[in-house]
Amino acid sequence: MKICHTIEDLRSTLRGKRSAFVPTMGNLHAGHIALVHRANQCRTEGKTDTTVASIFVNRLQFLPHEDFDKYPRTWQSDCDQLQAAGCDVLFAPDEKELYPEPQSYKVHPPAALADILEGQFRPGFFIGVCTVVMKLFQCVQPSAAIFGKKDYQQNMVLRHMVRQFALPVEMIAYETRRADDGLALSSRNGFLSPTERAEAVQLSLALKSLIALAKAGRSDYAAMEAAAMQALAVRGWKPDYLTVRRQADLQVPQAGDVPASLVALGAAKLGTTRLIDNLEITQ
Numbered sequence: 544m545k546i547c548h549t550i551e552d553l554r555s556t557l558r559g560k561r562s563a564f565v566p567t568m569g570n571l572h573a574g575h576i577a578l579v580h581r582a583n584q585c586r587t588e589g590k591t592d593t594t595v596a597s598i599f600v601n602r603l604q605f606l607p608h609e610d611f612d613k614y615p616r617t618w619q620s621d622c623d624q625l626q627a628a629g630c631d632v633l634f635a636p637d638e639k640e641l642y643p644e645p646q647s648y649k650v651h652p653p654a655a656l657a658d659i660l661e662g663q664f665r666p667g668f669f670i671g672v673c674t675v676v677m678k679l680f681q682c683v684q685p686s687a688a689i690f691g692k693k694d695y696q697q698n699m700v701l702r703h704m705v706r707q708f709a710l711p712v713e714m715i716a717y718e719t720r721r722a723d724d725g726l727a728l729s730s731r732n733g734f735l736s737p738t739e740r741a742e743a744v745q746l747s748l749a750l751k752s753l754i755a756l757a758k759a760g761r762s763d764y765a766a767m768e769a770a771a772m773q774a775l776a777v778r779g780w781k782p783d784y785l786t787v788r789r790q791a792d793l794q795v796p797q798a799g800d801v802p803a804s805l806v807a808l809g810a811a812k813l814g815t816t817r818l819i820d821n822l823e824i825t826q
């Protein structure tokens with residue numbers, strides 16, 4: 544695996560190649576590696592020649608109280624996992640390389656999509672994400688990019704960005720990887736104590752209950768959501784939201800929206816760790 548720390552080296556390494564790209568902030572786990580395998584599949588299918596991953600902890604998407612400095616940096620383990628997964632090129636710029644001057648030009652996604660749910664609780668988060676992904680795309684110039692569905696809203700915001708800026712990138716959303724008990728894999732799971740880890744699956748169970756109610760024909764979403772949040776709160780969680788939304792635009796369902804067009808999304812704090820998850824309703 545070739546490691547490029549500069550944009551210049553990356554560009555000369557990738558010249559003339561079609562790449563499938565997996566952007567990450569490092570601290571890799573099996574969920575990220577599944578994305579790399581999906582990127583390799585593009586290579587196997589002959590759609591691309593190269594699998595590229597990036598590791599860059601993006602200060603722009605952290606709020607002042609979210610501890611950018613404490614985000615786990617696990618460089619050697621990340622490199623080992625990428626190498627073993629068959630990644631061809633790792634782009635790992637430092638902050639000076641990607642942001643040599645304060646990044647005053649930024650991508651502002653529309654409020655209807657980016658100021659709800661995650662954006663409501665993490666104002667400016669999607670500006671940071673869109674700006675860095677736009678910049679990473681300029682550096683890598685991928686033919687395809689693979690993102691995990693665990694970050695459901697992030698996927699939607701980025702897909703719209705790619706469409707509105709006519710970026711020549713195929714956006715591939717990949718299923719969430721889960722632990723045996725159903726907990727969505729996340730770098731943040733590493734912050735959980737053993738007791739919290741055992742409790743953590745309750746978030747996805749709460750989403751499953753919301754889905755079961757919607758499938759059974761309930762559509763009093765506000766009441767369903769309040770009850771689901773209360774049930775988690777009683778167990779010691781601090782829920783930000785547990786909600787049923789339309790898969791198409793993440794807005795509140797309207798009369799006539801069938802359950803199979805909906806998704807349940809949640810974010811809640813367990814101790815000091817904030818977890819997010821989502822489950823699409825299928826037929």
Ligand code: PAF
Binds near residue numbers: 601604676697
């Ligand atoms: O999902 C992530 O890890 C980050 O938001 C991303 C897309 C790598 C941008 O920093």
